[in-house]
Amino acid sequence: MDIATLSIILLVVLFGLLLLGLWVGFALLAVGIVAMELATGAPTGSILATKIWGSLNVWDLTALPMFIWMGEILFRSRLSSDLFTGLSPFTRRLPGGLLHVNILGCALFAAVSGSSAATTATVGRMSLPELKSRGYDMRMAIGTLAGSGTFGFLIPPSIILIVYGAATEQSIARLFLAGLLPGLMLAAMFAGYVMLWSLMHPDRVPAPEPRPTLRQRARALKLLLPTVLLIVAVIGSIYAGLASPTEAAVVGVAGALAISGLTGGLDRDSLIGALRGAAMTTCMIAFILAGASFLTVAMGFTGIPRTLASWIGEQGYSQFALLSALLVFFIVLGFFLDGISIVVLTTSVILPMVTAAGIDPIWFGIFLVLVVEMSQITPPVGFNLFVLQSITGRGIFEIALMALPFFLILVLATAVLSVFPEIALWLPGTMMSR
């Protein structure tokens, strides 16, 4: 069978099964099995068994359940309910005022939770009613939330970067550091847009509230500081080479338990709930990872990624042309697939092509995450849109329209990152241990 026919069959099987609602992990396994059976005489079943074991029996992956667990604990702590009170004194006087609470709150919550839907839902439930009662423009309030809710993927500890690192055998510590500056840059771009917008539409912004007193600021700091310090300690110890990602994550779990124990909100039910929730999220990701790693091997047997890579090489496209084409392709995929699925599919088929074009795999990981963020706010399937639909009761496409400026900022950020790759690569390059 020639490679073109085989590729078409595999694409039809994959997207057919996905659209019918087969679980992503199973769909990846199925395509892998079909590819092996059609293209090779290799023993499919025993390769499947060895690959599943080999892809998950990996020390680096233990960081995954630990970071998820840390997030689950903090998610159940009082942090969620204190976020608005804690942040509002600091953003009141900025142009755009409390709209910045959405951006900062999501950035902070993203650092602990790593799940984009949970971030959007938690911050949104808190901030949207407050913003409404203060007379803020709801279009802007919902838009900032939809956009900022996607931070979870980029700001470390990012679950999706662990998945990318495990699937491509890149250092997770370096990926985390590579994501930090682009994440902060994105937050600054969002905040900048909110400021510009409010200066241009003074009629749609409520009058600024009085300057907060010193005591109000101190009270607010007391609510947020422990969590902020924990995050800085976790990321800082990875950067300084003091701890591996897993070790930092375990210290994070211990710190999260201490914080929620001291501030209240830690009882038997929430302890067990956090542990069970973390186990299930870990399991969901591990299942997709196992399916993807088998698919990667199966694809290797078919020779499709090699052919694609050499074809791209012969065409002599510039890196920019290749990245722009991939950008469009991923945005289309993002219309109906979730982030982790996009990442694992990419690593199975597209990564050889990308490295053949001379693109740094660490940088590409950050690029991929930015694209995945976009997929969260594109209809008809965008997880953040669904979350906001249920909080606000507005239609998917209406919310997508409110999020459109932030989608465009994401595209702009991707372009900036392509022109200045150092934004991602500088920090990991200065890491103390290699």
Add this chain to the structure above:
Amino acid sequence: MRKALDTVYGAALAGACLAMVTIATLVLIQVLGRVIDQGLEALGMEMLGMSIPSVAEFGGFLFVAAAFLALPATLRAAGHVRVTLILRGFGPLGNRVLAAFVLAIAVGLAGYATWYVILDVLDAYRSGSVSYGRIVVPLWIPKMVMAAGLVIFTVALVDELVTTLRGDDPAFRAAERARDMQEGPR
């Protein structure tokens, strides 16, 4: 029967949680040992040299255990990702037919994987292959945990398929609906 099955799924999830707690405990002891040693070194005292042998290897085994033992509970709680876009275009009957269809495929795939993983465990047992670390572990033991998780997962999928074919709502659909009410459909 229902009660017995739910107990098995619950016990498997408890096993997964236990594996996670064990990872955390081992790593925490490792980190504390290092911190204490650095403190002692700074004071010019003799280091304890406390470390857990083969922690990286055990971490890998425990991660596999956590991932596979949680499979059935995650299925029933609708934790596994899937695209439910076209379900919205179908009525109750179409929904049930599609649920039965994907469950049947999943049972086939899970059964296939389980079969070959069991063969792999037997192979590891017969060949006597062991881990490479300082503490030598016969590899069939951690691989067996993976096989056990897969067996229970296959049972859970058959369980859901039978429920669907009887005309009842499978647990994962009920959980998806409950989540749709709370967070919006996915």
